[in-house]
Amino acid sequence: MPSTLAQSWPVPAAPRPIVVIGAGGIVSDAHLPAYRLAGFPVAGVFDLDPVRAQATADRFETLAFSSLDAALGIEGAVFDLALPPSAHAAVLRQIPEGSGVLIQKPMGADLDGAREILTIARRRKLRAAVNFQLRFAPMMLALKGAVERGWLGRIVDVEMHVNVMTPWDLWPFLQGMPRVEIAVHSIHYLDLIRSFLGDPLGVHAKTLGHPQSAVAQTRTSAILDYGAEVRCLMSVNHNHDFGRRFQDCSIRVEGTEGAAIAKLGVNLDYPRGEPDELWIGRKGGAWRQVELDGTWFPHAFIGTMANLQRVVSGEDASLVSGVEDAWRTMALVEACFESSALPAHPIASLPKDDTLDRE
Structure with a gap:
């Protein structure tokens, strides 16, 4: 059945350079292959493990930044945070105000972490999305x-x-x-x-x-x-x-x-x-x-970055998975865990019938 249904997000007319913070497996398996496939420019990669950062940079023919400050200093960049959830807030506080940033899910380790990220994004006027790429x-x-x-x-x-x-x-x-x-x-x-x-x-x-x-x-x-x-x-x-x-x-x-x-x-x-x-x-x-x-x-990972870049450039009006909406997904996750922790409603016991004894 040939499809007349759209299956990809429009790409930005003039993609901005992408700075990737974190060089874990998901970056090599999905983020960077997607950006290469879409033709998005990658300015470089930073990781606390310089050996891993260099290996990832070599594989995708880009730069391995020597420090976080160097990575965050790329002018006009859009940032891709592929970090453990507990590390997002600290980096978001250092990203240049008003920047576009894509945050790896989940949005913090729990709902309190998500609330902290939302607060930082609002205060620093970040165009921030969470990578709910499905x-x-x-x-x-x-x-x-x-x-x-x-x-x-x-x-x-x-x-x-x-x-x-x-x-x-x-x-x-x-x-x-x-x-x-x-x-x-x-x-x-x-x-x-x-x-x-x-x-x-x-x-x-x-x-x-x-x-x-x-x-x-x-x-x-x-x-x-x-x-x-x-x-x-x-x-x-x-x-x-x-x-x-x-x-x-x-x-x-x-x-x-x-x-x-x-x-x-x-x-x-x-x-x-x-x-x-x-x-x-x-x-x-x-x-x-x-x-x-x-x-x-990796194709869905093109879409999250394309939407973010188009919002930064003014080509899209809103983020599909912006932090305001992503917080509500985190609230649903929290509700699931809270529900799971509650005791189940007990099943009524079979009533005893002593009438036979009386008969």
Whole structure:
């Protein structure tokens, strides 16, 4: 099915130089490949580990800055903060006032951290966005377009289903963190759901670990309350180590006139992944597969940076995932953790019947 639906964000007419702060795996796997693919100029990379910074710079033929001050001194730059969440605030306080900056998710380690980042961005007049790039994946932009054209009618059912085997050992820094699954993984799905349905009235959630996993949580169930008409849920299991046959990573968006199912291929056989897919079916018609031009990794990372640059240049009016909106995703994440910590409502005990004894 050839697509007439937009699958990429318009690029800026005159891209500004990008300064990347942090040289971890996500920078080499997604950020810098995306910028190279889009033709965005990269001024250089800084990392507290100079060896890692130099290796990354050499691989992508750019400069390794010798200090943070040198990196932040690039005139007219847009900054890409690919740092652990606890490190964002300190760097944001030093970025030149009024700059454009893209912040790696999550927006702080918790809601207090997100509030601190929001306060800094407001006070320093930063054009700041959080890198919730799943919104910009080709399949999700196409799905958003289908919804906006009314192809699905009124959305009444959304289900995110994940049943995969995730190699958590690839990220050793996650061991010992008290919040893992929702904070670093399912946060993408919660943000995506918000982009389609807005803020829920509330959430019921349970997140927990697994006896064969070293990280705090690897499984999550959540029901998002959107009132009497919309059913919305998320079921996530990162421990299905029984072969590919029944593994799945997909979101279903169902409306009164049609439905769509998107496969998030990168999470299947990670990190090699599989191609993304988008299928759309309408009442009375057959399911049709939308031809996709690109994947979540790395193409979506072009979109977040393109939107930021276009806001800085005046070509876009607003940030899709600006800190004001991203804070609300963080509030939803916090609500999930708070719900998970609450005791479950007890089931009533079977009443005793002593009538037989009396008889």
